[in-house]
Amino acid sequence: MKPYLLFDAGGTLLFPNAVTLHEILREFGGTASVAEYDAMMSVFVHLLDMAIRDASETEVRFYEWLVERAGVEAALVPxxxxxxxxxxxxxxxxxxxxxxxxxxxxxxxxxxxxxSVISNAFGHVEEDLAKAGPGRYLERVFDSHLVGFTKPDVRLFRHALQELQLDPGDCVYVGDFFQVDVLGANGAGIAAIHLDPEGLYEGWPGCHIPSVNELPPLLRSGLHLTDALYHPFA
Structure with a gap:
């Protein structure tokens, strides 16, 4: 039986538009290249993952962090x-x-x-996925804002499982935020694959792949969904 595939949205199927970021922040003196903007989402998530893992305080906000990293002078960051x-x-x-x-x-x-998708979002991720293209291949989109629970709260995952009439052992979740996506999925009993586009998680437990493009060969190789590799938080 083929496992049901559950995806995160932001940082997995959708990313901030690097060309648009480059155009806007260039007006404020930003010096980062399009390629550098492309990598920033993964770097930011890794920063948060390390902070959560190490139980350190962080109040980093994505856009402020991105603007600073782009080289915009401090006075213009807000x-x-x-x-x-x-x-x-x-x-x-x-x-x-x-x-x-x-x-x-x-x-x-x-x-x-x-x-299907299970995403921490703000009420319009289904529309975003439809416009960008991935939406045409999805059965359902579970938006945390609309469901009322936010990952890693297992209730968001359990809601999706109930709606899709799935058992946790029938599916695998793919997401880029280790301490949110993998933790939440494992907490609900779901196997998880972590997306690590920039190769920043060497030495971390679990299964890591650089891109969703690696999924077909991995799935064809035969996933053992009960394997500890897919349950680092078990």
Whole structure:
């Protein structure tokens, strides 16, 4: 029996649009390249993962952190971060799909896999996924804002399982935030695969892949969903 595939959205299927970030922050003196913006989401999540793992205090906000890392001078950081938030409200900045993602989802669907999304979001992630392309391959999208629980709260995962009429052992979750996605999925009894695009998690427990494009060969190799590799928080 093929496992049901559950995905995170931001940082997994959708990413901040690096070209748009480059264009906006260049107006504020930002010096980062498009490629550097592309990598920033993964670097930021790793920063948060380390803070949670080490139980250290952090109040880092994504847009402020991104603007500072882009080389914008300190006095302009609040204004630039607010400009990004305004742009995100006008038209979601999370509309970039990594090369090969659509083709991978199409191939998985062709091979008989069913797929849905469980995401910490703000009420419009289903629309974002539909506009960007991945949405056409998904059965359901569970948006934390609409469900009322936020990962890693296991109630969000259990709600999705109930709606999809799945047992935890029937599926695998794929996400980029180790201490949120993997922790939450494992807490609900679901096997998890961690997405590590920049190779920042060497030495961390669990199963790590650089891209969703690695899923088809991994799935074809035969996943043992009860294996400890997929349950580092068990």
């Amino acid at each position: 204004q630039a971060a607010d400009r990004l938030r305004q742009k995100d409200e006008e038209q979601s900045l999370w509309n970039a799909v990594r090369p090969g993602t659509i083709e991978t989802l199409a191939a998985l669907r062709q091979e008989g896999y069913s797929m």
